[in-house]
Amino acid sequence: MGGGPQNMNAMIRQAQKMQEDMKKKQEELEQMEFTTTSGGGMVEVVISGKKEIRSISLKPEIVDPEDIEMLQDLMVAAVNEAIRSVEEKSAAEMEKITGNLNIPGMF
Template identity: 55%
Template sequence: MKGFPGGFGGGNMNNLLKQAQKLQKNMEETKKQLEEMNFESTSGGGVVSVKMNGKKEIVSIKLKPEIVDPDDIEMLQDLIISCINDTYKKVEEETNKEMSKLTGGFNIPGF
């Protein structure tokens, strides 16, 4: 029996394997580049700023002094949460966009 039924011969399987290995290498390189990028968001008109790297680690949080009101801690907390969530979404969107370029929209676990 030669190859696989339906036209998947030995040569075609080798080509498919090479393409898969190339895709995996490209995805790993893209993932590394994304992890080195920084993403930033602001909220409250710029009084809260969050910077996150592509590994989804918070690198910095900056607060302008005028936002610190001891009588309204809840607003400050809400602004920080909003800013973190927005930055996280930016990382996710960029990661999905770059990976989709490589995979043609297929969702590959682990990337």
């Protein structure tokens, strides 16, 4: 036999290590902050790795009472870009750990 039970134990240990590494990396990512802008820097959004908005900053010249819709659109664009940034970074970091292994329920 080719060391069946020993090989299985090694695979289980490797999977447990991968799981521990992923949990640690997720905790690190949650502590990070991501900053994105829209409208050429007129709207800035800071978001945590937990996808919680920390702040939204507006340049005074973007505030036009006659064009609230544009401001709303720029804010939505900045928030969506911030969320994409967090998701892309998370996926890239997890891929480093899993070696592009497809694990259901993970990113």
